[in-house]
Amino acid sequence: MIEIDNVRKSFDSFEVLKGVSMAVEKGEVVSVIGGSGSGKSTMLMCINGLEPINAGKITVDGTEVHAKGTDLNKLRRNIGIVFQQWNAFPHLTVLENTTLALRKVLGKSKAEADEIAKKQLNHVGLGDKLKVYPGKLSGGQQQRMAIARALAMEPKYMLFDEVTSALDPQLVGEVLDTMRLLAKEGMTMIVVTHEMGFAREVSNRVAFFKDGLIHEIGSPSQLFESPERPETAAFLQSVL
Amino acid sequence: MLGTSVTWGDITFMMTGAGLTLAITFWAMLGGTLLGIVFGLIRSHSPWYVNYPMGAVLDVLRSVPLLIQFILFNSFQSIAGWGMNPFVVGCVVLAAYTSAFCTEIVRGGIQAVPVTTRRAARSLGMNWAQDMAYIVLPLGTRVMLPSWIGLTLGVMKDTALVYAIGVIELLRSSQIIITRKPHEALLILAIAGLIYFIVSFPVSRLGAHLEKKWREND
Numbered sequence: 001m002i003e004i005d006n007v008r009k010s011f012d013s014f015e016v017l018k019g020v021s022m023a024v025e026k027g028e029v030v031s032v033i034g035g036s037g038s039g040k041s042t043m044l045m046c047i048n049g050l051e052p053i054n055a056g057k058i059t060v061d062g063t064e065v066h067a068k069g070t071d072l073n074k075l076r077r078n079i080g081i082v083f084q085q086w087n088a089f090p091h092l093t094v095l096e097n098t099t100l101a102l103r104k105v106l107g108k109s110k111a112e113a114d115e116i117a118k119k120q121l122n123h124v125g126l127g128d129k130l131k132v133y134p135g136k137l138s139g140g141q142q143q144r145m146a147i148a149r150a151l152a153m154e155p156k157y158m159l160f161d162e163v164t165s166a167l168d169p170q171l172v173g174e175v176l177d178t179m180r181l182l183a184k185e186g187m188t189m190i191v192v193t194h195e196m197g198f199a200r201e202v203s204n205r206v207a208f209f210k211d212g213l214i215h216e217i218g219s220p221s222q223l224f225e226s227p228e229r230p231e232t233a234a235f236l237q238s239v240l
Numbered sequence: 241m242l243g244t245s246v247t248w249g250d251i252t253f254m255m256t257g258a259g260l261t262l263a264i265t266f267w268a269m270l271g272g273t274l275l276g277i278v279f280g281l282i283r284s285h286s287p288w289y290v291n292y293p294m295g296a297v298l299d300v301l302r303s304v305p306l307l308i309q310f311i312l313f314n315s316f317q318s319i320a321g322w323g324m325n326p327f328v329v330g331c332v333v334l335a336a337y338t339s340a341f342c343t344e345i346v347r348g349g350i351q352a353v354p355v356t357t358r359r360a361a362r363s364l365g366m367n368w369a370q371d372m373a374y375i376v377l378p379l380g381t382r383v384m385l386p387s388w389i390g391l392t393l394g395v396m397k398d399t400a401l402v403y404a405i406g407v408i409e410l411l412r413s414s415q416i417i418i419t420r421k422p423h424e425a426l427l428i429l430a431i432a433g434l435i436y437f438i439v440s441f442p443v444s445r446l447g448a449h450l451e452k453k454w455r456e457n458d
Contacts, residue, residue, distance in 0.1 A: 087360035
């Protein structure tokens with residue numbers, strides 16, 4: 001379970017998160033929608049400790065992320081994250097990208113790591129690209145590789161940070177299909193997205209972010225069909 | 241030889257000098273590169289109160305002419321009674337000089353690796369050292385290599401200045417022969433130049449080859 005409790009976060013004098021609270025249960029898929037710069041992505045970076053916070057508390061399975069003694073490297077093994085700019089390691093092949101952390105972080109042998117990586121790469125439809133360098137892949141393929149790379153660590157949670165925003169429209173579908181598959185398999189996911197159709201279809205709950213605050217959170221049908229807050233209604237009006 | 245008064249003995253003498261040139265270049269590059277990596281890591285991760293003094297020292301090493309550094313350090317070590325031989329003095333001074341340039345090359349290489357790529361590495365549970373070893377340095381090397389090759393070729397030529405502390409490397413050995421056979425000066429200098437070229441050429445080819453190979457994967 002991920003619990004975010006009244007989190008505040010500033011970059012210099014600009015407060016990006018102004019007291020955000022939400023909880024994500026095991027097996028749940030929560031989509032986070034809202035305009036650019038509303039703090040959605042920053043919240044994801046705070047969950048696995050890539051960004052420090054100024055106030056509040058985030059706990060993952062009872063471990064306080066920003067507490068002094070927390071072993072972030074250990075915590076991050078349980079939290080996979082996929083970024084908008086896929087962030088492939090360009091000097092490594094698809095297989096090496098996927099096995100690097102398995103071998104160096106989890107200490108698996110090359111044979112073990114290769115087996116796990118091949119399974120995950122097959123899963124996202126890249127089983128025939130093992131020896132290829134990321135530079136030779138399309139954006140959608142690189143993004144699916146990034147998903148496989150995160151999944152290979154067998155995380156309990158997956159965070160997706162606008163993973164389709166930088167993709168050509170015709171490549172969005174293949175990445176969303178991969179995420180749908182994951183959701184169906186019961187992965188606990190927080191998905192920051194601009195794909196309203198996807199959020200509506202896959203999520204258990206949807207959260208609406210604006211100006212560093214969650215204005216509304218609820219089931220997709222409630223939030224999309226009868227939003228309680230005027231801000232939510234106005235945002236949906238502008239994107240749908 | 242070839243109807244001139246330059247003998248095989250002279251050539252052998254020059255080859256011995258060339259061997260010293262190579263040896264000094266090797267040790268200077270090895271020491272300078274290792275120090276440069278350490279200093280570069282420190283410089284790209286340190287607060288200003290570490291960076292400023294360190295930058296100042298490296299600036300001194302970079303801006304004071306090498307010839308003066310050789311003579312000053314050699315005098316210093318003999319006054320201090322360290323009893324280092326001129327070859328070692330040459331290697332030490334040149335390594336320190338090289339490290340100052342290499343530090344900036346390494347710092348530039350590290351900074352060229354996108355923060356987002358490093359975040360991806362950290363998000364997979366890699367610690368700082370693993371991120372450095374498997375992501376940042378391999379990627380940074382692609383950026384650093386051309387400058388590093390240039391540095392190597394420059395240092396090889398700079399080794400000629402160790403004549404000032406009495407090491408007879410390639411250029412000095414050529415000059416010695418020229419003082420004995422001044423009428424062959426052009427031929428001897430041409431031979432010396434050819435030797436420098438023969439040694440440098442493979443280094444720059446290796447650099448070009450690696451750059452091409454890496455570019456193909458991108």
